[in-house]
Amino acid sequence: MHTVKEAAQITGLTEHAIRFYTDKGLVPTVQRSEHNVRLFDEQSINWLFGVRCLKQSGMPIEAIKTYVDLCLQGDSTVPERSAMMKKHGEEARLQLEEAKRHVAHLEEKMLLYEEILAGKTPDTTNPATWERMRYMHGDVFYASTVLQEK
Amino acid sequence: MHTVKEAAQITGLTEHAIRFYTDKGLVPTVQRSEHNVRLFDEQSINWLFGVRCLKQSGMPIEAIKTYVDLCLQGDSTVPERSAMMKKHGEEARLQLEEAKRHVAHLEEKMLLYEEILAGKTPDTTNPATWERMRYMHGDVFYASTVLQEK
DNA sequence: GCTTGCCTTCGTGTAACACGAAGGATTTAA
DNA sequence: TTAAATCCTTCGTGTTACACGAAGGCAAGC
Numbered sequence: 001m002h003t004v005k006e007a008a009q010i011t012g013l014t015e016h017a018i019r020f021y022t023d024k025g026l027v028p029t030v031q032r033s034e035h036n037v038r039l040f041d042e043q044s045i046n047w048l049f050g051v052r053c054l055k056q057s058g059m060p061i062e063a064i065k066t067y068v069d070l071c072l073q074g075d076s077t078v079p080e081r082s083a084m085m086k087k088h089g090e091e092a093r094l095q096l097e098e099a100k101r102h103v104a105h106l107e108e109k110m111l112l113y114e115e116i117l118a119g120k121t122p123d124t125t126n127p128a129t130w131e132r133m134r135y136m137h138g139d140v141f142y143a144s145t146v147l148q149e150k
Numbered sequence: 151m152h153t154v155k156e157a158a159q160i161t162g163l164t165e166h167a168i169r170f171y172t173d174k175g176l177v178p179t180v181q182r183s184e185h186n187v188r189l190f191d192e193q194s195i196n197w198l199f200g201v202r203c204l205k206q207s208g209m210p211i212e213a214i215k216t217y218v219d220l221c222l223q224g225d226s227t228v229p230e231r232s233a234m235m236k237k238h239g240e241e242a243r244l245q246l247e248e249a250k251r252h253v254a255h256l257e258e259k260m261l262l263y264e265e266i267l268a269g270k271t272p273d274t275t276n277p278a279t280w281e282r283m284r285y286m287h288g289d290v291f292y293a294s295t296v297l298q299e300k
Numbered sequence: 301g302c303t304t305g306c307c308t309t310c311g312t313g314t315a316a317c318a319c320g321a322a323g324g325a326t327t328t329a330a
Numbered sequence: 331t332t333a334a335a336t337c338c339t340t341c342g343t344g345t346t347a348c349a350c351g352a353a354g355g356c357a358a359g360c
Contacts, residue, residue: 003306016349019307035357037306057252061347075266082263089256096249102207103246106239113232116225153337166318169338185326187337211316 002040011048057092152190161198207242
């Protein structure tokens with residue numbers, strides 16, 4: 001049995017957030033001690049991880065609440081729950097793709113900065129470089145050429 | 151030259167957000183027409199993409215503002231900008247890893263739901279299944295066994 | 301008996317917009 | 331020529347998911 005503080009350490013959530021979640025009913029398995037202290041068993045910790053996963057992948061609290069309530073209604077709601085996860089999983093996958101693109105962009109940007117720092121000023125007469133900078137959103141281009149031209 | 155509406159269509163941002171960004175000075179290349187209409191050339195569009203990338207990968211607006219201001223100060227700030235991108239890129243990569251895990255979790259969950267829907271009730275006497283359900287945060291476990299045991 | 305740790309409620313603050321309304325200017329189409 | 335569409339501005343409120351602090355109280359350990 002874990003206290004809020006321990007649960008926070010285990011899940012990486014803050015104590016504030018955990019109290020918030022339990023108060024909203026997102027962790028139905030959580031118990032209270034005789035002195036009203038929240039007690040998390042392994043299953044409650046798992047629920048916390050589940051809530052964390054759903055939330056961090058972009059599901060609003062209200063939707064998570066809906067999902068949890070469906071869980072509590074038993075197996076009859078399995079089709080509905082299945083549909084929810086299918087839909088949300090799709091969304092999460094799209095976000096993942098975007099995140100990959102963002103990381104790629106940031107890495108390109110870093111690379112170019114490294115080149116500049118190494119003294120290799122990018123060849124702005126080369127259309128390929130221009131394209132690359134366009135891909136990089138223009139700021140390096142802007143700072144290292146446009147301003148200098150003025 | 152694009153108007154706010156067009157820029158919104160191109161970048162996938164809302165007009166509200168674009169006005170918000172330009173007002174905050176995150177798109178230094180944006181111009182105004184003689185009648186005060188925001189005009190976005192290709193470079194401004196690129197900046198919008200850049201801001202979108204940074205924001206969506208978790209950088210707060212204020213930090214983006216700082217970065218943009220550094221860009222405007224010219225090549226002398228390249229080391230600092232490079233460091234910022236390095237640091238933020240690292241963070242974005244961590245988030246990407248988390249996102250992957252979340253998608254994996256959701257896919258596992260979906261798979262189990264599919265199995266249940268197909269009539270294959272998970273074997274709860276098998277420790278491996280138990281482990282798998284733990285990985286899935288317990289809600290299927292909870293709904294399909296614990297409640298029934300009562 | 302004092303510190304520590306948990307609880308509660310209350311209240312305010314934050315980010316990054318979303319949304320609508322009012323009021324004004326301009327461009328375009330019928 | 332007039333009506334509709336599109337742009338602008340400022341103002342103000344609402345939203346989400348907490349963060350943070352304070353006050354006040356109970357309970358356990360040293």
